[in-house]
Amino acid sequence: MSISDSRIVESPISSQHGPLTFTPTDAAQLSKSFAPEIEPDGGEEKKSLPRRSSRLPLMHPTWYSSSINNSSTDCLIGSGGSVTSSNNDSSRQEVPTVGVAEHDIPKLSVMFNRQKYYSRLVHPSDNRMRIPDHVLPASLFYIIPSNTTDKQSSIVTIFAIWNTMMGTSLLSMPWGLVQSGFTFGILLIVFMGLLTLYTAYRVLQSKDYLDFEAFEFSDVCKHYLGRWGEWVAVIFALVTFLGGMLVYWVLMTNFLYVTGVFIYEKASPNHTISNNTGPEVLCPTGYPIPENTSLLFEELLNNTVSNATSNSFYNWWSSTKTVPLFLAILVFPLLNFKSPTFFTKFNCLGTLSVFFVITFVITKAVNWGWNLEFYLSDDPNGYQLPEFRATFPALTGMLSLAFFLHNAVITIVKTNKNPENNVRDLSLGYLFVALTYLTVGVLFYGSFPLPKACIASNLLENLSTHDGFAVAARLFLLMQMLSVFPLLAYMYRVNALYAIFNSAWPGRTHVILVNLSIVIMCVLVAIFYPHIGEIIRYSGSLCGLVYIFCLPSVVYMMAKRSEEALSPIAILMHSTIIVLGVLNFIAQFIIKPSI
Amino acid sequence: MKKKVLLMGKSGSGKTSMRSIIFANYIARDTRRLGATIDVEHSHVRFLGNLVLNLWDCGGQEAFMENYFASQRDNIFRNVEVLIYVFDVESRELEKDMHYYQTCLEAILQNSPSAKIFCLIHKMDLVQEDQRDIVFRDREDDLVRLSKPLQCACFKTSIWDETLYKAWSSIMYQLIPNVQELETNLARFAEIINADEVLLFEKATFLVISHNERRKHKDIHRFEKISNIIKQFKLSCSKVAASFQSMEVRNNCFAAFIEVFTSNTYVMVIMSDTSIPSELTLINIRNARKHFEKLEKLDKNRLNAGRQWRV
Numbered sequence: 001m002s003i004s005d006s007r008i009v010e011s012p013i014s015s016q017h018g019p020l021t022f023t024p025t026d027a028a029q030l031s032k033s034f035a036p037e038i039e040p041d042g043g044e045e046k047k048s049l050p051r052r053s054s055r056l057p058l059m060h061p062t063w064y065s066s067s068i069n070n071s072s073t074d075c076l077i078g079s080g081g082s083v084t085s086s087n088n089d090s091s092r093q094e095v096p097t098v099g100v101a102e103h104d105i106p107k108l109s110v111m112f113n114r115q116k117y118y119s120r121l122v123h124p125s126d127n128r129m130r131i132p133d134h135v136l137p138a139s140l141f142y143i144i145p146s147n148t149t150d151k152q153s154s155i156v157t158i159f160a161i162w163n164t165m166m167g168t169s170l171l172s173m174p175w176g177l178v179q180s181g182f183t184f185g186i187l188l189i190v191f192m193g194l195l196t197l198y199t200a201y202r203v204l205q206s207k208d209y210l211d212f213e214a215f216e217f218s219d220v221c222k223h224y225l226g227r228w229g230e231w232v233a234v235i236f237a238l239v240t241f242l243g244g245m246l247v248y249w250v251l252m253t254n255f256l257y258v259t260g261v262f263i264y265e266k267a268s269p270n271h272t273i274s275n276n277t278g279p280e281v282l283c284p285t286g287y288p289i290p291e292n293t294s295l296l297f298e299e300l301l302n303n304t305v306s307n308a309t310s311n312s313f314y315n316w317w318s319s320t321k322t323v324p325l326f327l328a329i330l331v332f333p334l335l336n337f338k339s340p341t342f343f344t345k346f347n348c349l350g351t352l353s354v355f356f357v358i359t360f361v362i363t364k365a366v367n368w369g370w371n372l373e374f375y376l377s378d379d380p381n382g383y384q385l386p387e388f389r390a391t392f393p394a395l396t397g398m399l400s401l402a403f404f405l406h407n408a409v410i411t412i413v414k415t416n417k418n419p420e421n422n423v424r425d426l427s428l429g430y431l432f433v434a435l436t437y438l439t440v441g442v443l444f445y446g447s448f449p450l451p452k453a454c455i456a457s458n459l460l461e462n463l464s465t466h467d468g469f470a471v472a473a474r475l476f477l478l479m480q481m482l483s484v485f486p487l488l489a490y491m492y493r494v495n496a497l498y499a500i501f502n503s504a505w506p507g508r509t510h511v512i513l514v515n516l517s518i519v520i521m522c523v524l525v526a527i528f529y530p531h532i533g534e535i536i537r538y539s540g541s542l543c544g545l546v547y548i549f550c551l552p553s554v555v556y557m558m559a560k561r562s563e564e565a566l567s568p569i570a571i572l573m574h575s576t577i578i579v580l581g582v583l584n585f586i587a588q589f590i591i592k593p594s595i
Numbered sequence: 596m597k598k599k600v601l602l603m604g605k606s607g608s609g610k611t612s613m614r615s616i617i618f619a620n621y622i623a624r625d626t627r628r629l630g631a632t633i634d635v636e637h638s639h640v641r642f643l644g645n646l647v648l649n650l651w652d653c654g655g656q657e658a659f660m661e662n663y664f665a666s667q668r669d670n671i672f673r674n675v676e677v678l679i680y681v682f683d684v685e686s687r688e689l690e691k692d693m694h695y696y697q698t699c700l701e702a703i704l705q706n707s708p709s710a711k712i713f714c715l716i717h718k719m720d721l722v723q724e725d726q727r728d729i730v731f732r733d734r735e736d737d738l739v740r741l742s743k744p745l746q747c748a749c750f751k752t753s754i755w756d757e758t759l760y761k762a763w764s765s766i767m768y769q770l771i772p773n774v775q776e777l778e779t780n781l782a783r784f785a786e787i788i789n790a791d792e793v794l795l796f797e798k799a800t801f802l803v804i805s806h807n808e809r810r811k812h813k814d815i816h817r818f819e820k821i822s823n824i825i826k827q828f829k830l831s832c833s834k835v836a837a838s839f840q841s842m843e844v845r846n847n848c849f850a851a852f853i854e855v856f857t858s859n860t861y862v863m864v865i866m867s868d869t870s871i872p873s874e875l876t877l878i879n880i881r882n883a884r885k886h887f888e889k890l891e892k893l894d895k896n897r898l899n900a901g902r903q904w905r906v
Binding site for chain 1 (some may be wrong): 612615616619621622693720721754755756757814815816819820823824826827830
């Protein structure tokens with residue numbers, strides 16, 4: 001046990017126990033009582049509840065205080081919302097008790113009084129009147145989170161990076177390729193991957209310039225940019241979480257709706273579709289289908305129409321009207337837990353669902369065959385496969401969220417066994433992520449049998465409600481999202497409440513209010529604007545602007561400037577990055593991609 | 596003739612520290628002696644008017660004990676008012692400790708049979724908290740049994756909690772003959788001057804002899820704390836060869852007055868009505884002083900008369 005701080009809490013107890021004034025000599029004498037040296041805290045009067053000198057980072061272990069008794073899993077949330085638990089299971093991430101336990105205060109106060117008196121009775125060098133260790137209350141000591149002895153091998157780190165970044169943007173990749181044109185889209189994915197890798201590397205490196213241990217990037221920002229920087233980091237982190245939550249909600253609504261329809265149609269006796277195998281592929285965007293499509297896909301319009309019958313079920317179970325509310329009723333209770341550790345146990349569902357989606361896409365691609373050349377012929381209708389489209393910022397906006405790791409990269413990479421491989425592992429992680437996105441995007445896009453403009457921003461919408469694979473995928477993803485959504489809500493709530501009230505749990509009413517506001521926002525968006533592509537690109541470009549483009553560059557330039565090592569090329573490069581981020585953000589409002 | 600308070604116990608049982616803490620004596624740097632005390636430590640601490648504290652190490656080399664102790668026995672044990680015997684709870688030689696204790700008791704029985712006997716089981720902080728009561732009860736039973744026909748009162752003490760202070764306060768309380776009367780008079784005094792609390796301290800040790808609380812206070816440790824603070828102040832005063840006489844502490848919530856009261860006591864008066872001027876309270880205390888001194892004189896005569904008859 002190492003002793004780091006011993007701080008004494010004052011009022012309101014002081015009125016009962018007398019003021020605890022701590023003069024420099026006392027501090028010096030008290031410090032000699034302990035065998036391991038503590039640093040007496042200057043000589044300031046202990047007036048307020050001690051705060052850690054730097055504001056707690058966005059994902060600080062103390063927020064799991066009441067929940068984590070012996071479990072010591074750290075929980076991280078990446079963008080788009082898949083959850084990983086870092087594998088330092090044996091790290092003693094105990095809660096630092098900030099302050100002294102209430103029942104110990106009278107004891108401490110009189111102990112201190114005694115010590116002051118006894119120390120006057122002997123020569124200062126005499127050891128006999130020192131407080132023995134066994135007499136001090138345990139709450140004076142706190143266990144400093146140690147540098148974890150359990151480090152992860154590179155493979156685990158790479159996997160953690162991949163797992164954290166893999167989010168629901170996976171489902172929107174084909175749509176993104178549609179918006180940007182095929183070839184250009186691929187190039188963009190590669191380019192954004194490299195750019196975000198570079199800035200993630202800068203984020204990782206930024207803590208090396210500091211002499212204190214920064215927990216996360218927001219600590220670094222606070223150091224360089226002051227309170228203002230910290231607030232920026234907090235607000236934009238909140239925006240990230242909110243964006244993730246909105247996307248999740250819309251997706252969950254969609255999945256729930258479709259699953260409900262599927263169950264209903266399986267169960268209801270009067271089936272509108274006689275043959276079980278309806279059209280496999282749908283075009284929910286409403287893009288007109290050219291006449292020379294294969295007969296296999298003709299009934300799709302019928303299928304979309306049948307759903308709009310004034311069946312009473314469909315009045316009750318409308319994806320834009322009622323399902324969000326049902327979902328709210330289902331999810332709201334889950335949000336009110338004090339600790340999210342229960343949900344972190346479902347974190348493996350995320351990985352499984354990603355693999356499921358990949359397998360599923362590959363299977364579909366094999367089924368449909370390669371349809372890329374389908375419209376490359378000089379078709380007078382102009383269904384030419386664009387290589388480049390002016391709406392490409394939709395893809396870059398999306399990719400900003402897809403490659404977002406920056407608020408968690410320090411924590412994930414910290415536990416790498418061989419830190420000299422950090423850059424290599426980070427790059428490999430990003431490479432695998434990019435490959436995954438490319439695979440899903442290219443395969444689905446390439447093999448999609450209908451006009452590419454039909455591809456919806458949630459690729460599962462393109463599949464019929466009866467497709468077995470799709471049904472399973474939706475169910476799977478629904479369950480996974482139900483387990484991740486509370487975590488996202490928790491991160492959002494904790495950050496928001498901590499920023500405003502300086503406490504992660506200021507009271508049940510506050511928490512319920514925050515959760516209500518989250519749910520109301522999500523429901524409204526699901527009812528009136530359920531276009532995940534849009535949500536992803538707006539929130540992605542906004543957070544990307546701050547976290548991916550601006551903050552790392554600014555922090556790097558400031559660090560270099562303080563070292564007097566700032567070269568003009570570096571200024572140019574990083575300013576360009578910042579400008580790109582701003583342009584990316586502005587462009588989202590200008591373009592009008594096909595929804 | 597000065598009456599003695601004997602503070603006895605094995606070497607290393609904590610007597611010197613105890614004395615130093617209770618009487619605010621500075622401990623010289625190296626009091627670790629290699630053998631038994633050869634001579635009794637006379638301290639010039641007088642308290643309760645006519646009592647003098649003598650500190651004696653019991654134990655050490657067998658032969659030495661037998662010889663010296665035997666020859667000086669009568670000298671040491673004559674005119675003893677109080678015997679305070681200190682046992683170290685961690686001692687591994689229980690048999691020996693009891694043997695020495697019994698030797699002392701025999702001497703007391705011969706020379707000062709009316710002495711009051713107190714046994715302190717010291718260094719209790721070294722025992723685990725849940726074990727303390729059990730260990731203490733055990734020792735207490737043994738000691739009471741061994742002390743017969745004399746009566747002894749046992750306390751468990753440690754310098755690191757309030758037990759030392761409480762034990763010595765109890766001892767002091769039992770040494771003051773007219774304490775009930777003092778308390779009733781103190782209560783009346785507190786009523787009259789409308790004080791929140793009035794305390795009576797013994798002069799040398801600032802142990803609280805009696806107190807009257809008219810307004811509840813949450814801090815149960817306040818007596819010890821105040822004693823410690825005043826003793827520290829006394830130490831500082833003695834460094835400049837001044838002697839502590841009185842103190843007034845005042846802020847917008849309360850006013851506290853510490854004044855010499857009788858020849859053996861100090862009084863502390865806490866007033867929460869700060870609109871009352873200090874002078875008024877001081878006049879009140881001065882007047883009460885005369886009354887209490889009369890009480891004490893009355894009783895001293897009673898006491899001395901009593902003592903004469905007892906021998």
